[in-house]
Amino acid sequence: MNKTAHIHLFGDPEENFYALGVKDKDSYQDIYEQITRLCARADFLAHALKMSTELAVNLKSRGSINLSKEIKAYAEGLERPVNDVYFTMLLPEIVASFNKWLPNLMSVIPGCSSLFAYDHKNDGVIHGRILDYALSGPFEKHERSALYDFKGRLKTFSYCSTGLPFPGVTAMNERGLTLALHYKHGNYLDLKGDSIFSIAYQIVSYCADIHEVKKFLKNYPSMSHWGLYLSDRNGDVASIDVRGREVYQEKFNLKEYPYLYFNNRPLLKDPSLKESQPFGALSQCKMRRDSVVEKLKKCDLQNLDDLQVLKLLGSPSSKKTSKGSKWKMDSITPSSIQCVTFNNATLESLFIPGAGPKFFKGERVKYSQIFKALKQKELSSKVKLDEKYIESYERLAKFQSELDAGRVESAYHNIQMAIALLDGKSEKSIVQFYFLIMQYLYEGTNKEFAYLHTDFESLEGKLPPYLEDHRKLFLMRLERILGHTILHSPSDIKNENLKKLFDKEMKLRPQALRFLRKFIFPRIEMLDVIYAY
Structure with a gap:
């Protein structure tokens, strides 16, 4: 197992992000090139660059964090134009706002799963999270954990990669608030709103629980439509859709539920949203939910722990005898590039390292005493694996990324290899x-x-x-x-x-x-x- 990189940022934020940019100078090109290829295939690159520049000019800093200064510092460390960084960070916002007209950029934006289970032994919440994103390859190659330890802000632990330097996509702070961003298909864009990455960054930096998050969101309209999935030390779980000043939320006391599972189903009740949904979105979301529910039926829900949640999300279902017509998509898909758990009682986290798709193969990294004296331990256990099945999904991930990049011959090769590996499935x-x-x-x-x-x-x-x-x-x-x-x-x-x-x-x-x-x-x-x- 290759050691997963970890960075500890403390002191002055701008100095830290400059230093991080220096560290990322070589690896950043991998991320930038992959996103650029995706956009080039869509004849969208020039327009996306122009819009990201406009968004950068309008990027607000309503909270205490001056995001534009931190982005500028990171860009200076990279020795790249600041608009390159805005382009990398804001492209998901751009696509989220009008994906109906950008179908071949659908996978640029993240798909997600969040599973919440109550840890009865430690009296807290286990938050399992899968991130799907069209950066398979470069993202995992440069993946890392990071502890943000800045004066006047809550310490925050996050998983990220080169080009995505800020916490908030997948994070937990020292007060036990966990957060996962989920993409929602939509057609909303307001240049006067805040980037969801700025909103999430400020939430984990200043909010101790879900009640404080709800108060915070009243004053921070978003520029596009996203979902926030959170848990706190009170045992509460929240599913929140934000679109401009509209906030639609579902709040749960997890002690009253055996578990809670969410993916990309929209919560906002707006008929216009139906027009911007991929035709199969609801079917796909239901399949993934059904697969998770079937696995949970085999678990002792009163004794779930972090490792069991990680295994459940990261292990493929057995489908050897099922008919294709009855087949259901798993929580792990060919574009799953992150699979982690947070425990907000023990303030610990588990992480599956290595290349995507992020199947659980026995190897994981455990982070403990995160906000005191962080310990990082690599663990491994024997797991019965269907190597051909795992490789088939790796081939499918390459198929889609090669097709997105316009390399049709390579895409053909990878999908043919996947078919051969799936014989009998x-x-x-x-x-x-x-x-x-x-x-x-x-x-x-x-x-x-x-x-x-x-x-x-x-x-x-x-x-x-x-x-x-x-x-x-x-x-x-x-x-x-x-x-x-x-x-x-x-x-x-x-x-x-x-x-x-x-x-x-x-x-x-x-x-x-x-x-x-x-x-x-x-x-x-x-x-x-x-x-x-």
């Missing part, structure tokens, strides 16, 4: 489906399309319901292009949005359907297909 048919989509997008003769139609037909009954709807859509497209009789009708489609799309596309000419292929984006980590039209 129900996921094989799902990955084959995405491989067929790739062929639809990048091959074009009628002979190839005729074979492809047969291949899509062969997956009948082997896909989850939502992907089955997509399969019928692709069959219809091929039938229109080839001049064949259309075998299905809109009434055969269960998803209402896809039903409308089927009805519209079946009336299009073959040339139009061929043209629209460039606006179709497979997203295997979301178990979705995005149509940018």
Whole structure:
């Protein structure tokens, strides 16, 4: 196990972030290049850079932390233009605000899971957290833990990486407040609002419990739509959506619940949000929840500990005998780049080191006495692993990142390897489906399309319901292009949005359907297909 880097920042914040920039000078380029490639593929880079500059000019510092000065200090240490740092940090905000028009940048923004369980032995909350993000590779290569110990602020322990120097994405402070940022699909952007990263940074720096967080949010409107998932030493858990000055919250006393699980389901009750949701968002969120719930049924909920929560979130479900049509997405996805737990009673944390996806393989890092005399211990235990299954997910992570970067040949190679590794698993048919989509997008003769139609037909009954709807859509497209009789009708489609799309596309000419292929984006980590039209 490679030793996970840890940094301790104390004294003057600006001096510390300058020094951190110096430390990150070489590794920062890895993160910047990957994000730039994602944007370049979307013909979005120039616009994103321009908007990040505008956001930087308008970035507020309503609280005690002067974020713009700390960002400037970090950029000076990096010897990079300050707008590079703003671009890296604010891109998720930009995409969050109008992802409906940026489908191939969907995975730039984080997907997440948070599981809260009560630690009856120590009388506190265990907060398990998974972060999904499109930086697989560079993020884990430069991952680290950090203790922020600045005068006048609460000591805060956080997990981060190069290019993301501030706490708040995944953090716990010395008063036992834990925080995880969750992405929410939306269409809201207010340049006069605060960056969610500034808001989260100030929350963990100044708020001792959820009551104080609620008071804080009244005075800090956000520039985009995000979710905050928190626990405190009182045993309270909060799920909070923020969008500008709108705050929608659900608060729970965890002692009254066996557990609480959250992902990216929106809490704000706004009909307009439906238009900006990927068509399969609710299906995907439900699958992940169902998978976690099934695992929890096998646990002694009265005696859950930190390690059990880490294992539960990071271990794949057994799906060897289940049919593809009944398959459910796990909490760990191909883009899972962080899996950790916080215990706000013991003020300890567990972390899965190494490359993503962050499956639990027995190795973990334990942090104890975090806010006194931090101890970092590498632990390992024997775990029965399906090596081929783990490698298949690693291949799928590479497939999606290579496709995002426009390296189609490499993407093809990795998805073919994943299919071979999944022989005998129900996921094989799902990955084959995405491989067929790739062929639809990048091959074009009628002979190839005729074979492809047969291949899509062969997956009948082997896909989850939502992907089955997509399969019928692709069959219809091929039938229109080839001049064949259309075998299905809109009434055969269960998803209402896809039903409308089927009805519209079946009336299009073959040339139009061929043209629209460039606006179709497979997203295997979301178990979705995005149509940018």
